[in-house]
Amino acid sequence: MGFTEEVGIDLGTANVLVYIKGKGVVLNEPSVVAINRDTNEILAVGEEARQMLGRTPSNIIAVRPLRDGVISDYDVTERMLKYFIKKTCGSGRFFKPRIMVCVPSGVTEVEKRAVREAATQAGGKAVYLMEEPVAAAIGAGLDISKPDGVMIIDIGGGTTDVAVISLGGIVTSTSVKVAGDKFDESIIKYMRKEHKLYIGERTAEEMKMTIGTAYPREEVVVKECRGRDLVTGLPKSIEITSKEMMEALDEPLQVICEVAHGVLERTPPELSADISNSGIVITGGGALLHGIDKRIEERTGIKVTIAEDPKSCVAIGTGKALNSIDAIENNQMNKRRSYI
Structure with missing residues (x-):
């Protein structure tokens, strides 16, 4: 080669x-x-x-x-x-x-x-x-060299980066250690607390990807979840709804929404005006969580779009x-x- x-x-x-x-x-x-x-x-x-x-x-x-x-x-x-x-x-x-x-x-x-x-x-x-x-903004096809401000929320596995970029550089940004992994942890915690069922990381990730949701779905989705019963110590399987998943994921999602809100608060007014016109772009694997755009839109009042192929943007x-x-x-x- x-x-x-x-x-x-x-x-x-x-x-x-x-x-x-x-x-x-x-x-x-x-x-x-x-x-x-x-x-x-x-x-x-x-x-x-x-x-x-x-x-x-x-x-x-x-x-x-x-x-x-x-x-x-x-x-x-x-x-x-x-x-x-x-x-x-x-x-x-x-x-x-x-x-x-x-x-x-x-x-x-x-x-x-x-x-x-x-x-x-x-x-x-x-x-x-x-x-x-x-990198996420460039990968999402945004022109960051212009003086217009663009806002990006990159939700990865370990961190969520929220940044306002203008003239090729970051104007304001925050990075929090709440992202895909924390979503999985929240699901594991919820299953232990509410159903006395112990599940592994892979099962939690699978549930997040199939029935996980950040915003009420039009139709409730159900999935069978297998794990170990914490009372008897034996394998057990139960049905979980997307509504329960929304409850399980509420805490980390709230953190991400507050961080986005905080970055907007610290953004210079000229750039804020640009962002309210162009909207916010979400990238990273976390962007694939159902309804995450609607959830952030509801908190910030700004139009949110998910980048094409968000996982590969960076x-x-x-x-x-x-x-x-x-x-x-x-x-x-x-x-x-x-x-x-």
Whole structure:
């Protein structure tokens, strides 16, 4: 395979997406790694490892090395990145790729350095970081170079980033650690409390995707849910409605709506006027939750639209930003020169 010069990576808490210049999104797999505890050897990465979550014998662990949008296990993240880069770029590479990685808007310098080092160790020649809301806006097809303000809500697995962008930069933003994972946790908590039923992460995620809702549905949907009865300790299955799901998801959704409201409150009046005309755009996997646009619209009073292919927006935006990587490089060189 020929060398790949530029790679964009959406290093998500739930999924890793890889974009290769000229090819588009070539990989979309869960950020899960299965490791043999005894030998420290990686047994599976991505979808194969996700199948093992909550189902492994004692000597094998399936881990998610990223939590709340940041690296929680550096060594495993590095090995996972190495695996994905090798899988998409081929192993017989003579040239190392330039990599653009996305990070949530609220990450600290220490967390940024961890991401940069992991990507470099995994085989990057030069590593650049980009803030998720900016990448999401580019990927959603918004023109962020104009002075008009655009507002983006990127609901991922670990974090929700809310930002107002104008002239290519973030004007106001907030990043909260309430997103897809918290939705799953809320469903698990609700099932324990209301039905005395203990369910796993995968079951909760499946319920969220099939009957989860953020706004009353016209027709109530029902799904069978299987888990362990906390009273008898035996397997049990019950029917759950989308109405109950709305109740279960109410708390994290309220947090996201309040964050969006808070960002709007801090937005300069000129940009607020632009946003009330153009509306708010939602990206990320969380945008697929039924009725989330209506819920945010109700709280903010502004028209909300869901981006096309919301899950891939950040990766596509990162890929598009690779086109201006030379400009970014020159900019950084000039900055360094001005310090000397």
